[in-house]
Amino acid sequence: MKFLQIAMLGAIALEVVFVPLFLKIEWPNRTYRSLACKQICSALFLIVGLCAIFYAKNDSAYAWLVLSALLCSFLGDALLHYEAIVKKEAFFLYGLIAFAAAHILYLAAYFVAFGRLFPDQPPVAWHEPLLLIVILVGGYFTMKRLKLDAGKLKIPMLFYTAILAAMVIHACHLTLACMRAGLPLRFSILLLLGGGALLFAVSDGTLAFLHFGDQKKYSLRCLNIVTYYAAQCMLAATILCFPV
Secondary structure: OHHHHHHHHHHHHHHHHHHHHHHHHOOOOHHHHHHHHHHHHHHHHHHHHHHHHHHHHOOOOOHHHHHHHHHHHHHHHHHHHHHHHHHHHHHHHHHHHHHHHHHHHHHHHHHHHHHOOOOOOOOOHHHHHHHHHHHHHHHHHHHHHHOOOOOOHHHHEEEEEHHHHHHHHHHHHHHHHHHOOOOOHHHHHHHHHHHHHHHHHHHHHHHHHHHHOOOOOOHHHHHHHHHHHHHHHHHHHHOOOOOO
8 A cells, every 4th residue: 555655646746857848848849759758747647546546445436437537638648749740630639539538537427426425416506507608608708809719620629618617617516515515535625626627727728828829838838738737636636535
């Protein structure tokens, strides 16, 4: 068990090393070398998830759904970076599909956890669909105001944004339910699940600026990548909090 703790903490520590290294290698031009470095970073959040499963002896549906989401993210990372190397927009769409699958798996995991922890409550709160509509409408007008043009990817981006927003909303709903119920690990859930989901939203928001806007700022890329890997490690670690 101690070995698994060390391996998990080691993977997180290595993220702190490899993420800045990746940012340095990939800017301003992405190469196969930067792709390899990025996939090392992505393999590290997979290790966090696997260590969490074996350390907590968590063989639940929640754990395996989260691990599957991490695997889809690993694939999505490779596809999005490869698109930037070969300059073929189709690979961005494939990456988008991989990440949409990841968010669907995350969402399924949160529904499983909510159903097991709060069986007497409806699986979807009345305010969740309203929040989703508000976010989509707000996102649409924000993109228009900032002149972010998704081109042929407008419809896929709309579906992706809806899936991401639904995941974040339900993650926050589950977090607040755990806080209200006074669960023993509620503050860990608040940090890892609530914080991780929100960081994912920040990361994808900055990615939209970078990919569809006309300002390719290094500071935005740093924000995009740092929040992304922090989010994935945090969401992977939620396996420790939900042995359901």
